[in-house]
Amino acid sequence: MATGRAAVTQPGTREMRIVEYPVPDPGPDDIVVRVTMACLCGSDLHMWRGEVPWFQPAPGIQGHEMTGVVARLGANRQTDSLGQPLHEGDRVAYSYFIPCGTCWACMTGVTGCPFRYRARNSVTADTPPHFLGAFADYYVCRAGQWVFKVPDVLTDDVVAPINCALSQSFYGLHQIGIWLGDTVVIQGAGALGLYACAVARDMGAGQVIAIDAQPERLALARAFGATETISLRDVPTKEARVARVRELTRGGGADVTVEVVGIAGVVQEGLEMTRIGGRYLWMGNIVPGQTAEIVPHDAVRQPKTIRGVLAYDRWVIPRALDWVARVRDRYPFERMVGARFQLEQINEAFQHAEWVAGQGSIARTVIVP
Numbered sequence: 001m002a003t004g005r006a007a008v009t010q011p012g013t014r015e016m017r018i019v020e021y022p023v024p025d026p027g028p029d030d031i032v033v034r035v036t037m038a039c040l041c042g043s044d045l046h047m048w049r050g051e052v053p054w055f056q057p058a059p060g061i062q063g064h065e066m067t068g069v070v071a072r073l074g075a076n077r078q079t080d081s082l083g084q085p086l087h088e089g090d091r092v093a094y095s096y097f098i099p100c101g102t103c104w105a106c107m108t109g110v111t112g113c114p115f116r117y118r119a120r121n122s123v124t125a126d127t128p129p130h131f132l133g134a135f136a137d138y139y140v141c142r143a144g145q146w147v148f149k150v151p152d153v154l155t156d157d158v159v160a161p162i163n164c165a166l167s168q169s170f171y172g173l174h175q176i177g178i179w180l181g182d183t184v185v186i187q188g189a190g191a192l193g194l195y196a197c198a199v200a201r202d203m204g205a206g207q208v209i210a211i212d213a214q215p216e217r218l219a220l221a222r223a224f225g226a227t228e229t230i231s232l233r234d235v236p237t238k239e240a241r242v243a244r245v246r247e248l249t250r251g252g253g254a255d256v257t258v259e260v261v262g263i264a265g266v267v268q269e270g271l272e273m274t275r276i277g278g279r280y281l282w283m284g285n286i287v288p289g290q291t292a293e294i295v296p297h298d299a300v301r302q303p304k305t306i307r308g309v310l311a312y313d314r315w316v317i318p319r320a321l322d323w324v325a326r327v328r329d330r331y332p333f334e335r336m337v338g339a340r341f342q343l344e345q346i347n348e349a350f351q352h353a354e355w356v357a358g359q360g361s362i363a364r365t366v367i368v369p
Contacts, residue, residue, distance in 0.1 A: 004137035005369070007346035008125050009058045014048055016346050019059070021130035026074040029143030030129070033092060037156040038134035039065035039337070039364040040353040041164055042190065042262070043286065048350050051287045055117055056133060061125045063134025064096035065164040065364070067156055071138065081146045082318055091150040093159055093317055096134075098144045111171070112310035135346055137369045148318045151325045157337040158328065161191060161364055162320050165336075168283060169195040169260070170320050171312035176256055176281040176305075178203035185209045185245055185254040185273050186226070188261025188284060189217035190362050191336060194224045196258050198331045201225035202323070205256075209248060211241065212261075214360030223332050238269045245273040253278060260284040264292035271298045282308040338363025 002023045007016040026032045044063060046052040054062055070090045080086050097116035099106050105113050119142055120132045131138040141147050150159050169192050178184065184200045186193045189212035197208050202225075210221035213232035221229055228248055235241050246253055253275030259266060262284035271294060274280050280299075299306060324333060338361065341349035346367065353365035 004131065005343055006061045006125060006131065006133070006136035007343055007367075009054055009056075009060045009062060011058045014347075014350070016062075016135070018344055018346075019125070021125070022128075023071075023138055024129040024131070024140065026072045026077070026140070027129075027143070028075045029077055030074040031070060031077050031086075031092075031141040031147060032072040032131075033068040033094070033139045033141060034071040035066055035068040035134060035137060035139050035369050036091075037067055037160040038063045038367045038369070039160050039164075040349060040366070041065045041161075041364070042357070043164070045350070045353060045357060046287060048354075056120050057124055059125050061131065061133030061136050063367070065161050066096075066134035066139065067091065067093050067150065067159040067163075068139060077147075080148050081314065082148060084149050086147075086149065091159075092147050093150050093163055093321060094141050094147040095145055095314075095317065096163055097311060098142060101144075111312055116311065135343065135367055137343070146314045146317060148321060151321060153325050153328065154321065155334070158324060158333045159321070160366065161336050162324065163317060165191040166195045166199075166320050166324070167312045167316045168192060168309075169199055170323075171316045172196070172258070172281050172283045172309040173199050173203060175309050176258070176279045176307055178205055178256060180204040181206040182255040183207040183209065183249050185211065185257045185270070186221070187211050187257065187259045187266050187270055188263075189214070189221040189226075189229075190260065191364065192260035192283060193217075193258075194220060194336070194362060196260060197221050197224040197226045198327070199323075200256075200258075202327065207248065209245060209254070216360050217362055220332070220335065220362065223335075225331065238272070242269065242272045249275070252276075255279070256281065258283070262286065264290040267292050268294045268298070271295070271304065274304050276302045277304070279305045279307070282306065283310070286310075336362065336364055337366055339365050340368050341365065343367055343369045
């Protein structure tokens with residue numbers, strides 16, 4: 001029987017070890033994917049640091065941002081989720097979660113199903129079909145998991161981050177709404193923020209203002225469509241940054257503010273930057289227990305819409321793929337991917353990802369099995 005390697009977490013340590021498991025035959029509604037690239041996302045670093053639980057309990061296979069090619073098709077999975085024929089060897093992008101369809105969130109059309117990882121976090125990697133995480137040679141797409149063919153013009157470097165970072169920004173901006181000519185403030189120019197700059201411009205924003213501390217990120221934000229940048233180094237106080245946003249908006253404030261920096265303390269600043277009647281999107285603060293002090297008056301007596309968004313709907317990945325294929329020469333998507341590591345170097349890869357994140361780089365460290 002063929003086997004595949006996986007980087008498996010161990011109890012009580014950050015270190016992972018390489019384990020070989022038998023490659024399963026796909027169930028009738030499954031697809032066995034050979035992983036060609038997996039990214040170390042910011043969420044993976046949160047888990048590695050112990051700030052958020054791993055997707056799968058130890059011994060577990062982690063990771064979720066990835067792409068690959070069809071290795072085996074189940075008897076009932078002859079097409080992708082749009083009905084396009086699928087064959088072995090086809091390149092695919094796919095969701096990393098499966099909404100349950102029966103909880104209150106799912107029944108009311110809200111993303112962020114609390115049971116979306118149920119097939120993964122209820123077992124360990126030692127349980128067949130084993131391959132339920134990105135950091136492995138194979139990945140098993142289960143029944144109900146959205147899978148889409150990848151346009152030939154897109155490289156793995158461009159496709160691998162789509163099922164998380166781009167899809168999250170894509171869906172979040174759709175939910176909060178961008179109106180033609182809006183001023184959009186992006187708090188944080190990491191991967192989510194850079195994608196948000198480009199998507200907001202293409203949705204019709206007239207002005208996109210990116211805020212970050214790192215010069216490299218702010219320069220890249222310009223390349224991704226930001227019309228203005230605000231450096232935390234040059235404008236070190238909240239009051240001065242709010243004043244700068246108001247200066248750029250004739251005193252009114254941003255039509256839309258987007259929090260993707262993951263620091264709870266920025267939300268009051270974002271409220272003050274947003275105009276009366278404006279919209280405030282929260283997507284970055286995913287660590288439980290982080291608190292922030294806000295002034296409710298600034299959202300009530302100065303009415304604003306606040307919306308938290310997690311995950312995305314089934315239509316997002318194919319539209320994101322089509323969009324990237326159309327604008328790939330306009331924005332430097334390939335710069336989202338940086339250093340490459342082999343699967344056996346998974347522990348070095350995490351150390352490297354932590355280091356480059358601390359240096360302000362947004363380039364994803366990737367595993368190429």
